[in-house]
Amino acid sequence: MKENRLRVLKDRLVLLAVDESGMSTVEYAIGTIAAAAFGAILYSVVTGDSIVSALTNLITRALNTAV
Incomplete structure (x- = not known):
């Protein structure tokens, strides 16, 4: 009986x-x-x-291109 409990405990661990x-x-x-x-x-x-100024300059240059 005691061995069975130890085996069950070992299996759970x-x-x-x-x-x-x-x-x-x-x-x-x-x-x-x-x-x-x-x-x-x-x-x-x-x-x-x-980054904000670089993106603003890039957009401004893209919008002000002469065709």
Whole structure:
């Protein structure tokens, strides 16, 4: 009887050690945080003065072309 309980306990511990069902949730969370950080960095770069002025100059030159 005692050996049977120890075997069941051992089997449960082995199952818990190799179970990876929660890994996808952690990977999604890390991916979401990384995407948000990348978006914040990209937003700060695109809204910076040098990028805005470069895009404004490019659009102005494109609209003022003489045909």
